[in-house]
Amino acid sequence: MNLLEITSITAGYQEGIDILNGISLQVQPGSVTIIIGPNGAGKSTLLKTIYGFLKPRLGQIHFGGQDITSNLPHEIKHLGLSYIPQEFNIFPQLRVEENLMMGAWIFRRDKARVQQQLEHTYGIFPALYKFRKARANTLSGGQLRMLSIAKEVMTSPSLMLVDEPSAGLAPKIAAEAYEFLMQTRQALGAAILMVDHNMETALSLADYVYVVDMGRVRVYGPKAEFDVERIKGIIQECLMGA
């Protein structure tokens, strides 16, 4: 059974202007699925729609067999989904440990579990333990990305929606960001649905690839069917309007 099943989703930010035009997509449990496409294709909008920030006008979204099309973000979080936006998704003036604890909000009353998850997260990201008393706004770009991911690890999600993990980062820090994601996947066995511009790296991590354009899936398939040159060719066709 698919972990996430998106069927013919149509959505947009303003009435009459749809960004997603009947897009369909599936994510297998434990897999890494990447979404690639030209700017304005609707990649980030798709993630926002899945996580409930944007209400689809048409179509359905099922997660773990449950219909989440009309759910709000805080309800979706309870189901085992996490969302890591493009920007550093942290609370800059809270301490690192407070940021991680906020990640455990949905089971905050279970003190033992919060503590256990904190230790688990520090186990995956030992560097954060050293900075646990520091305010988040004193961390470097790479550490902030690590914290953004680690905060989501607190709930041990079964699917992580990741939007441009390397956006705005220097190449060395971007490489670290991918490493953090893969560490997380390994530790949790979580599936990842990732939007990315960094084709080479994304492709090297992926199990499945979707190329989207104008809010629709243009081509999709297992990673074996794709290489960077083919994807570049498809995107070029998209940009030429073919």
Add this chain to the structure above:
Amino acid sequence: MNVTPELFLNFLIAGIMIGALYALMAMGITFIYSIMKMINWAMGEFYMIGSYAQWFLVSFFFGSAFWFLGVLATAVILFLVGLVVQWLLIRPMFSTGMERKDEYGTVVTIALALFLRNLATVLSGPNTRSPDIDLGRIMIGGLPVSGNRFAAFLGALIIIGLFYYLLNYTWLGRAFRAGSQNRVGIQTVGINVLRIDQIAFAIGVTLAGLAGALLAPVFNVFPENGAVTTMKGFEIIIIGGMGSLPGAALGGLLLGIVESLGSVFIDTGLRNVYGFIFLIIVLLIKPTGLFGEKERLS
């Protein structure tokens, strides 16, 4: 006027005392602003409701001996009123994802202020009232201080202390602080942002109402008594820095002291002008206010 050290100290103490109450009001405004990114222009009217509630409860229920029960009951009433008002008037614009929420918030809360002020006039008449509370005089370091003022000051300190505890040592407080820094972030961790807004609004107006209740025996209770208080609240949050709670606390104390000392050294009649002069001086030296930041992260 011959200003003796005793007189100076006396006015300084009076300034600090009233400053703590100003701080309470300003913290309410700042708290709502920092979470919801909108200004509640009706804060003075919640102060007014708090002062009327205290007058009513002391006069008809608890009596002057149990005035503090009136303050507690006022807190409960204001919190419930805040929940309902937010749900009816403010929540719709946040739940429908409309743009320019702050402008809508401005219009709605100004209209609410006018409505509440007129409702108070209709229900209670334009006359001034005052709860029958007389705590006499107490001596601080050999100086006589009004018992009512001192009780209001102590009450404000206790409330500020509880508010500080809530913000820094509870999950809800951490959610408020997180929400003020990253509104999307709190939704991604599973917090119902609309509920956080509602509770924050209710707490903010409760702080204003408590300032009104504590000051009810010090200043008169009348339908317009929130208007000046609102202006002072805004002066304070600009002095302290928009969105900064420590700034609101310090700004309140400083405004109280400046007004009090200005009354001694210059002219009592210009009491409300000193705050604005102080505000201009602060902005000339530090345009973002004492604790303000040029730009917040996230």
